[in-house]
Amino acid sequence: MKIDLSGKTALVSGSTAGIGFATARGLAQAGARVILNGRKADALAKAADTLRAEVSGADLVTFAGDLATVQGVEALLAQVPAVDILVNNLGIFNPQDFFETPDSEWTRFFETNVMSGVRLSRAYAPGMVQRKWGRIVFISSESGLNIPVEMIHYGFSKTAQLAVSRGLAKRLAGTGVTVNAVLPGPTLSEGVEEMLADEVKRAGKPVAEVAADFVKAHRSTSIIQRAATVDEVANMIVYVCSPQASATTGAALRVDGGVVDTIA
Template identity: 60%
Template sequence: MRIDLSGKKAVVSGSTAGIGFGIVQGLAAAGAEVVITGRTRQRVDQAIERLKADLPDVTAHGVEADLGTAEGCQALIDAHPEADILVNNVGIFRPTPFFDIPDEDWEQFFQVNVMSAVRLSRHYAQGMKKRDWGRVLFLSSESALNIPTEMVHYGMTKSAVQSISRGLAKVLSGTKVTVNAVLPGPTRSEGVGKMLHEMAEEKGLSEQEMEERFVKENRPTSIIQRVADVEEVANMVVYLASPQASATTGAALRVEGGIVDTMA
């Protein structure tokens, strides 16, 4: 199967590093024009340079915006009013004991992880509906189903994102616009890498040893028994963004290595 996204424009939120950048790489390699977003101009420019080093012919744009705010989302929309593919990837996570999570953190997590996706989807999906073709993708998490006790506020946002994805798919019933959620597990992204590095230093372990211990102690039901690579998650997103995935909508597709211990 050859995925060809030539002539399609993709907006990927939170895409200067990690899973977001991996998704941009995959979409661009398939021929899509891409819009990279990040909180600082420096990070955005660096991501575009990295992308063009691998794919010199790619058409790539960059937008500096805080998508955890309505103003930041509007800045992105103003810069690029239309897209054929929207990937709602931007998100934050931070392990915090439940009784220590202040109201401000609950609000911040909701604004960044949930409302950014609501605002961008509300705009871009309308254009897709008018043109009768489009792909809206939400990056949820296995934490939407297995709410982590160390990050209840994060799990809450990922459950919300999955609900929005299913609901929007139904709103767009009968069109050629598909809406799906992708559920990664622990993935070797920039954020997870930093967390594991800090944990390894604290416990006096190598990063490889820490990664193995983390999976064993925190995600014991993992079937692959390892942290996934960014590309493994990006591959699923690129497929769902393709014409070949036209009959897949309203779904929650898991790339979490079998952590969720159900078959449905």
């Protein structure tokens, strides 16, 4: 299968590292014009330089701004008024016990993980409908189905993304615009590497091995018995953004290594 996104413009929110960067790279490799986004100008410039080095002829636009805020989204829309592909990847996670998680953290997670995608979808979907083609993808998580006891506030936000994704797909029925959610499981992103750094130092093992140990201990239902790579997750996202995925909408597509113990 050859995915060709030539002539399409794709926005990936939160794309300076991790799954977001891997997705931006995959979309650029498929020929899309890609808008990279991050809050810090230096990290954004570094990501753009890396992507240009890895993808010959990559057509990139950078936007430095916090898309978890109304002001950030408004500034983006002034610079990029229309896109064909929207990947709502921006997200945060942080383990914290339910009884120690204040209102401010619930609000921060909701604004970042949920409302960023709501605002961007509300802004960009009408243009997609007018052009009779578009792709909107929410990057949720297996934690939206399998709520982690150590970060209930995170699981809540990921479940909310599934509700928005499914509802918006139904709202856009018959328009040529598809809306889907992709649900990664444990993934060896920079954020996870940082979370495991102390254990890597203590155990003296490679980070991939420590991540596998974590999966076996804390996500024992995993069938692959390891963390996925960011590219493995990005492969699914890029496919869902493609013309080939035209009959896939309203779906929750798991790239969780089998962590969620269900046949559906």
